[in-house]
Amino acid sequence: MHTFSKFCLSVMTISTLALAGCQQYIQPQEQHPAPAVEAPDQFNLQGKIGVKTPQQSGSAFFTWVQEQDEFDIELSGILGVGKTQINGKPGEVTLNSAKTGLISAATPEELLERATGWNAPITHLVKWVQAKPATRQAQLNKDSSGRIGQIIEDGWTVDLNYSDNTELPNKLVLKQALETGKENRITMVIQNR
Structure with a gap:
């Protein structure tokens, strides 16, 4: 869940100086909206x-x-049984549970593989739960309201579902097709934001 997002802020204004005959004409500054941050x-x-x-x-x-x-994730079963704590900051992610003990890794993906033997783009989830692509290579499909309804990225198809007219999804279904014709599937239902 550790993100490598880079923020870019640039402000551009253009003014043009033009001469018409002997008279100097200064074109007013064009108003360009600043790039979205x-x-x-x-x-x-x-x-x-x-x-x-x-x-x-x-x-x-x-x-x-x-x-x-940086992130903190707590996972638990019914009535808090089987509690697992996952913490991360750049370069260090830890998982601690009664079942596995303490496991450390440099990235969330490496931690997942050590704990379960499974590969998944965990870092991308930070963007996906916010209805954003994680990379520029993502394919996006929008719903009838103009919201991102599907993200296809790094071998995963993410279907985003929304309640009413909300801007952020309340449910994500992540699917990874396998060579066997079967799939890996993760379903996240977000009850509170």
Whole structure:
């Protein structure tokens, strides 16, 4: 969930000096809107997550606090059973649970692979839960309201579902097609933002 977002802010104004005959004419400054500045990755989510692979399936409740490049995620089963704590900052991600003990890695993807043997673009989730693509190579499909309804990126198809006229999704379904014709599927239901 550690993001490598770079913020770019540039302000451009253009003025043109033109001469007409012997009279100097100064064209008024053109008004160009400043490029959109991406909001920082900062949110607090609560909900339920389900994972289904050809080998296993399971679900948990989650609380996810994201502050720029740092995050805290708590996963738990019904009534808080099987609590897992995941913390991350640039260059260090840790997972601590009674089942696995403490596991550390440099990236969320490396941590997931160490803990489960499974590969997934975990870092992209930070953008996907905000209805944004994580890379410039993403393919986007919009819904009838003009919101991003689907993101196809890095081998995953992410379907975003919205409640009424909300700007941010309340449900994400991530699918990864496998060579066997089966798929890996992650379903996130966001109950509170």
